[in-house]
Amino acid sequence: MKRAHLSILLMASTVLGMSGAAQAQDVTLTIESWRNDDLAIWQEKLIPAFEAQHPGINVEFSPSAPTEYNAALNAKLEAGSAGDLITCRPFDASLELYKKGQLADLSDLEGMRNFSDVAKSAWQTDDGSATFCVPMASVIHGFIYNKDAFEELGIEPPATEEEFFAVLDKIKEDGTYIPMAMGTKDLWEAATMGYQNIGPNYWKGEEGRLALIKGEQKLTDEPWVAPFETLARWRDYLGDGFEAQSYPDSQNLFTLGRAAIYPAGSWEISVFNEQADFEMGAFPPPVQAEGDTCYISDHTDIAMGMNADTEHPEEARTFLNWVASDEFATIYANALPGFFSLSSTPVEMEDPLAREFVSWREKCEPTIRSTYQILSRGTPNLENETWVAAANVINGTETPEEAAKRLQEGLASWYEPQQ
Known part of the structure; x- marks a missing residue:
């Protein structure tokens, strides 16, 4: 009986340990952004689509007012309290964050192959050797x-x-x-x-x-x-x-x-x-x-990078690969007509005016x-x-x-x- 009782206790402790491990795997990623006007789109469309495919990774969208974003983000990064994912403005503001070591190099991210050199140019070093944000829209x-x-x-x-x-x-x-x-x-x-x-x-x-x-x-x-x-x-x-x-x-x-x-x-x-x-x-x-x-x-307008000090780099990269996907591009471009995917794969647009704008890519040279x-x-x-x-x-x-x-x-x- 003592042995049976001991076995039950061991099994119970093992199950509890496994449960604790499963709970420990659940992480929450926080997104910093200046786009506070699209909060509902993130909460109602984008995040649910990602979380449905990636149980155990929760995402929170935490925007700042556009005029306050740069200063607020810099302060958080310096204090070590910034989110895991950083919405990137084009060119110098984000480049400066990368130079400070605050944005991670994402050059080897699998999803980066979905974007042309022009699409990535706003979030690269001057020599193009490192890309630090996943292009989202132009x-x-x-x-x-x-x-x-x-x-x-x-x-x-x-x-x-x-x-x-x-x-x-x-x-x-x-x-x-x-x-x-x-x-x-x-x-x-x-x-x-x-x-x-x-x-x-x-x-x-x-x-x-x-x-x-x-x-x-x-x-x-x-x-x-x-x-x-x-x-x-x-x-x-x-x-x-x-x-x-x-x-x-x-x-x-x-x-x-x-x-x-x-x-x-x-x-x-x-x-x-x-x-x-x-x-x-x-x-x-x-x-x-x-x-x-x-x-x-x-014009390259918005992208997303990874806080170099995130405690969840693998989960953040998983999310960024999803941001580079056709699914994200389709949801985002149709939820925000006029903000066009930078992916090399064409996105089917629902809005007729947006379709007209994006059709010019087929006959005109982009810059x-x-x-x-x-x-x-x-x-x-x-x-x-x-x-x-x-x-x-x-x-x-x-x-x-x-x-x-x-x-x-x-x-x-x-x-x-x-x-």
């Missing part, structure tokens, strides 16, 4: 238009620059609609929806962008001045008081049906779908002449914003200076040549390849 630049307005006026989406200005002239002549909704008050709008939108067709996308980084082209060269010359012509089509018009003002003018065309980023799609009561279409930046190769800014990689690390900051230059040119307070000369002098003052 945004595409172009023009959104009011289909009802175009139908009323008997006009079609333009393909060339000549057709583009002919369309603007017809809308202006009719007088029912402001031809284009864009202001210059917030500065960045003029550069992001203006210069970086149309510019790649002039400097030939990656060819020009990389030539600028290498010092083989200058901002005073024709391909970099010409977009400013075109922007100067936009002045006549932006409506009265555009100089005092903010970004939200521009959005409202378009969604209320008062403007026919909106120089856009695809991130507007979700907002416009909710606010506009008319059908919308989109067209890519017009080329200079029929038959020219078209280029689009397919990223010219100021984002390397060229805005010094003072003056080229990205911020381009905001000012684009707004000044549209306002008519600076000529295209003056703006380009000032930008070139600022860049050359600290960037050796341009000296």
Whole structure:
């Protein structure tokens, strides 16, 4: 009886030990992010899809306010209290975290094979030897238009620059609609929806962008001045008081049906779908002449990395491989139309406007914003200076040549390849 009793005790202790081991295997991964607007998508769609396939790994999405994210994340990383997974902004902010040893090298992550070099470029070292974040999504630049307005006026989406200005002239002549909704008050709008939108067709996308980084082209060269010359012509089509018009003002003018065309980023799609009561279409930046190769800014926007000090590196890598999967790409891109998967595998889009934007990848060469990689690390900051230059040119307070000369002098003052 004593032996039987002892056996029962041993079995019980073994079962309890196994139960404890199973419980010990359950881990919780925390995601740091600046995207607090998509909390519901993570909680209701993405995390449940992952957890259903990976019992024992729980995930919590813990966003900060966008304007506070960088400072809050840096403080947490320094204090050792940051989450296991870090949502990565493109280029220098994340590169600095990697250089400090706070983001892990993910170059050998199996899922990385699903992404092109351009897709990974925003989260790599300058020499491309290390990749430290899994690309999640990009945004595409172009023009959104009011289909009802175009139908009323008997006009079609333009393909060339000549057709583009002919369309603007017809809308202006009719007088029912402001031809284009864009202001210059917030500065960045003029550069992001203006210069970086149309510019790649002039400097030939990656060819020009990389030539600028290498010092083989200058901002005073024709391909970099010409977009400013075109922007100067936009002045006549932006409506009265555009100089005092903010970004939200521009959005409202378009969604209320008062403007026919909106120089856009695809991130507007979700907002416009909710606010506009008319059908919308989109067209890519017009080329200079029929038959020219078209280029689009397919700008790397968001990715996810691993805290180098996470206590759960294997589980974090499991999650990151899922972020690199077709399943994640499909859920994310359709839950947030306008934020497009960077995966090499095409994603079937449900939203018609999002489908239109992403279809341009099939006929146009992709590039990223010219100021984002390397060229805005010094003072003056080229990205911020381009905001000012684009707004000044549209306002008519600076000529295209003056703006380009000032930008070139600022860049050359600290960037050796341009000296």
